[in-house]
Amino acid sequence: MSLRNLISALVLGLPVLLLLVFGPRGRTEIPAGRTVVVYWEKWTLAEGVAIQRIVNRFNETVGAERGIWVDYTALGDVDKRMLIATAGGDPPDVAGISDRFFPQYAAQSALTPLDALVREFDIDLSGFKPIWLDICRYDDTLFALPSTPFTVALYYNRAHFRAAGLDPDRPPRTTAELNDFAERLTRFDRGDPGDPQDDRIVQLGFTASPSMLGWWHWAWPNFFDGRLWDGRRFALDTDAGRAAYAWMWDYRERVGNRLVLQFEGQQPIIESAQNPFLAGELSMVLQGPWLSAWAARYAPDLDYAVAPFPSVSTQRQHVLASTDFFVIPRNARRPREAMVFLKYMVSQPVLEELNRAHGKVSPFRRPQPAFYEGHVNPFVRVFDEMATSPYAFGSPPMPNWTEAWTETLYMTESIQRGVARPTAALTAAQEKIDVLVAQQERMAARRRTTE
Amino acid sequence: MTRSTPHSTADTRGHFFGRTRTPTGQFFTYVTLALVALLWLLPLAWMLGVSLKPAEEISSAALLPQHPTLHAYERLMAPASQTTIDATGRPVEPTPFYFPLLARNTLIVALLSVGGMVLSSSIAAYGFARIRFPGRDILFAICLATMMIPFPVLMVPQYLLFKQLGWIGTTIPLWGPAWFGSAFNVFLLRQFFVGIPYELEEAALLDGCSRWGVFWRIMLPLARPALTVVALLHVLYVWNDLVGPLIFLSRPETYTLALGLQFLQSRSGDTPWNELMAAATLIVVPVLILFLFAQRAFIRGVATSGLKG
Numbered sequence: 001m002s003l004r005n006l007i008s009a010l011v012l013g014l015p016v017l018l019l020l021v022f023g024p025r026g027r028t029e030i031p032a033g034r035t036v037v038v039y040w041e042k043w044t045l046a047e048g049v050a051i052q053r054i055v056n057r058f059n060e061t062v063g064a065e066r067g068i069w070v071d072y073t074a075l076g077d078v079d080k081r082m083l084i085a086t087a088g089g090d091p092p093d094v095a096g097i098s099d100r101f102f103p104q105y106a107a108q109s110a111l112t113p114l115d116a117l118v119r120e121f122d123i124d125l126s127g128f129k130p131i132w133l134d135i136c137r138y139d140d141t142l143f144a145l146p147s148t149p150f151t152v153a154l155y156y157n158r159a160h161f162r163a164a165g166l167d168p169d170r171p172p173r174t175t176a177e178l179n180d181f182a183e184r185l186t187r188f189d190r191g192d193p194g195d196p197q198d199d200r201i202v203q204l205g206f207t208a209s210p211s212m213l214g215w216w217h218w219a220w221p222n223f224f225d226g227r228l229w230d231g232r233r234f235a236l237d238t239d240a241g242r243a244a245y246a247w248m249w250d251y252r253e254r255v256g257n258r259l260v261l262q263f264e265g266q267q268p269i270i271e272s273a274q275n276p277f278l279a280g281e282l283s284m285v286l287q288g289p290w291l292s293a294w295a296a297r298y299a300p301d302l303d304y305a306v307a308p309f310p311s312v313s314t315q316r317q318h319v320l321a322s323t324d325f326f327v328i329p330r331n332a333r334r335p336r337e338a339m340v341f342l343k344y345m346v347s348q349p350v351l352e353e354l355n356r357a358h359g360k361v362s363p364f365r366r367p368q369p370a371f372y373e374g375h376v377n378p379f380v381r382v383f384d385e386m387a388t389s390p391y392a393f394g395s396p397p398m399p400n401w402t403e404a405w406t407e408t409l410y411m412t413e414s415i416q417r418g419v420a421r422p423t424a425a426l427t428a429a430q431e432k433i434d435v436l437v438a439q440q441e442r443m444a445a446r447r448r449t450t451e
Numbered sequence: 452m453t454r455s456t457p458h459s460t461a462d463t464r465g466h467f468f469g470r471t472r473t474p475t476g477q478f479f480t481y482v483t484l485a486l487v488a489l490l491w492l493l494p495l496a497w498m499l500g501v502s503l504k505p506a507e508e509i510s511s512a513a514l515l516p517q518h519p520t521l522h523a524y525e526r527l528m529a530p531a532s533q534t535t536i537d538a539t540g541r542p543v544e545p546t547p548f549y550f551p552l553l554a555r556n557t558l559i560v561a562l563l564s565v566g567g568m569v570l571s572s573s574i575a576a577y578g579f580a581r582i583r584f585p586g587r588d589i590l591f592a593i594c595l596a597t598m599m600i601p602f603p604v605l606m607v608p609q610y611l612l613f614k615q616l617g618w619i620g621t622t623i624p625l626w627g628p629a630w631f632g633s634a635f636n637v638f639l640l641r642q643f644f645v646g647i648p649y650e651l652e653e654a655a656l657l658d659g660c661s662r663w664g665v666f667w668r669i670m671l672p673l674a675r676p677a678l679t680v681v682a683l684l685h686v687l688y689v690w691n692d693l694v695g696p697l698i699f700l701s702r703p704e705t706y707t708l709a710l711g712l713q714f715l716q717s718r719s720g721d722t723p724w725n726e727l728m729a730a731a732t733l734i735v736v737p738v739l740i741l742f743l744f745a746q747r748a749f750i751r752g753v754a755t756s757g758l759k760g
Contacts, residue, residue, distance in 0.1 A: 008744045011740065011744065012740065012741065012744060016558055016562075019551065019554060019555050019558060020555060020558060020559065020562075023551055023552070023554070023555035024530065024549070024551050024552045024555065025552075025555075025704070038701075040701070044547045044714040044715070044716075045547065045714075045715070045722075045723070048547060048714075073701055073702065073703060074547065074703070074714060075697070075701065076693075076697050076710060076713040076714070077697055081697060081698065084606055084607060084610055084698055085610070085619075085701075087607045087610070088607060088610035088611050088614050088619075089611065089614060090610075090614045090619055092701075271722055272724075273511075273512075274512075
């Protein structure tokens with residue numbers, strides 16, 4: 001063996017051998033005599049530690065009494081993983097999924113209906129704010145329980161308001177006002193006076209671009225009194241839809257769409273100091289409670305406030321609400337033991353402890369005073385109260401929501417890029433989604449026939 | 452057989468894009484190449500720089516840390532159950548990325564997978580290259596056609612199969628199938644075997660060597676460059692594979708490095724970027740070392756197996 005080969009073998013082989021022989025071996029210790037409830041979730045890091053702490057407490061108290069051991073596992077892409085495992089006949093007993101996939105899974109019979117189990121286990125749901133339970137229903141059947149809910153609100157930079165001559169304690173209250181404020185807040189750098197190509201935006205008032213924190217690209221018609229799903233049809237090309245996207249188009253035209261696109265083209269890392277709102281480049285943004293956590297971390301001196309996102313009229317306060325869910329997949333092996341665990345999880349002290357740790361809102365009508373004390377989000381009460389609005393809405397509970405979500409994203413982007421005018425884009429998207437809905441209905445009818 | 456003379460070597464070396472190199476030209480060539488190399492290295496340098504930053508400096512855009520620390524690496528070396536202490540003396544929650552455990556799992560999967568892949572693919576490739584039997588070419592075409600089937604199509608059937616075998620939740624689905632070869636590697640090795648002169652094989656058979664003996668004693672040693680390519684490409688595939696572990700693993704004690712990396716990304720804004728970059732560095736380094744030692748064999752294998760296109 002040449003010296004080179006010997007060195008190669010030593011450098012590569014020795015660490016490998018040592019790691020294989022003496023390396024750590026993981027193991028889970030489960031007390032004897034316990035029924036194991038397998039619980040899959042998506043949370044890791046601080047969020048994972050918070051849920052693990054609660055699970056450990058369950059295992060030491062209620063679990064010990066009832067002979068149940070909850071085995072919490074954090075998995076990546078838990079939504080899809082759960083669907084594959086359910087289709088493969090080996091689902092977990094409890095899973096935490098997001099609202100994007102919920103209606104599809106409920107429609108595909110991948111979830112266990114919970115109404116009867118909730119009654120059997122005497123779980124009192126009357127304390128929840130109605131919106132959170134509404135979101136957990138599909139086709140009038142309860143398929144989930146809320147875990148970590150949140151609403152989204154308007155964050156605005158108070159310093160920018162002051163500089164633009166606006167009252168920092170008076171956020172916009174209507175969508176028309178929002179456009180007006182946004183225009184006044186937008187600042188330009190006029191480079192070469194003779195060359196308009198040299199202009200650029202240094203501070204943008206507002207943007208609904210999905211790449212710039214406007215993540216809920218489908219939600220805009222809702223703020224114009226529209227609702228996208230009526231139980232049979234995805235109603236995008238409506239008065240509300242046309243008004244919403246005309247509002248978006250008009251603002252961009254007034255500011256200058258080329259410059260807005262140039263500004264949006266920065267593609268910043270959102271969870272960093274480059275976040276345009278935290279960096280003081282974007283004055284107003286529609287976001288969830290986590291933006292406060294990012295602000296505390298990356299821009300602690302930022303002077304900002306939070307208010308309900310404006311609707312077309314002050315008479316109807318539309319609020320975008322969303323939640324993660326606890327579900328029991330179809331054909332879970334231990335649904336009753338899973339319900340014992342879920343009953344513990346959705347009790348007010350436990351669920352509020354989880355949501356406080358996750359920086360989210362309380363799903364209950366009357367949050368305990370302790371919930372707000374020491375909450376990481378200084379504006380948690382604003383987010384919380386918004387969920388009581390009778391005009392709160394979640395994502396459309398339609399079976400092929402993931403496909404409609406994608407189509408509306410393409411449509412929104414084509415309008416924002418100036419590729420299509422709102423009316424034409426809406427008509428085209430509506431036609432495509434109608435086809436998807438019709439296909440889904442045919443498949444559902446076939447499934448009903450075979451069942 | 453032709454041999455290159457010192458003169459012809461000098462000629463070849465003395466030309467670059469058909470022109471004779473002058474010292475100035477040489478200088479500019481190296482400067483340009485160095486700049487391009489630096490450009491390619493920039494993401495790696497950024498990754499390394501962030502991994503050495505303390506938590507307070509993470510949001511700074513500077514490439515290099517002002518106060519470099521190995522704290523992120525220390526955290527990744529601490530078991531997931533162990534709380535660590537940060538630079539200010541504050542206890543910090545354990546990280547879900549315990550490098551020694553994940554590296555060990557990944558190594559086990561990689562070694563078992565590569566062993567199986569090299570052995571099974573070379574046996575199949577030898578059969579397709581050298582043994583005449585009815586339907587051989589049709590079988591080979593079917594084998595190649597399996598490359599066209601996207602993995603999502605196979606996901607649920609595979610899951611059902613592995614569930615029946617009791618493999619779900621273990622690492623076996625990640626290396627077990629490798630023992631049945633892969634179409635791409637079979638194709639690669641077959642092309643190499645086809646290029647080996649028949650006379651070598653015939654001489655061995657005339658001397659009384661069995662088919663297996665010919666394969667094991669003659670063909671495999673000759674195919675070492677191609678086998679190295681197959682092994683290296685497969686190690687890289689296994690090392691970076693996220694989808695397989697994501698679907699088939701459900702216990703943290705069996706997770707692999709690529710899967711573990713995902714757990715350092717928070718959903719609500721607490722991503723420890725220095726730990727994420729430290730983990731990425733730890734994942735990349737073994738691959739770089741491996742390539743450093745095997746690059747000569749790898750390049751020779753690529754050149755002789757027709758992989759370079």
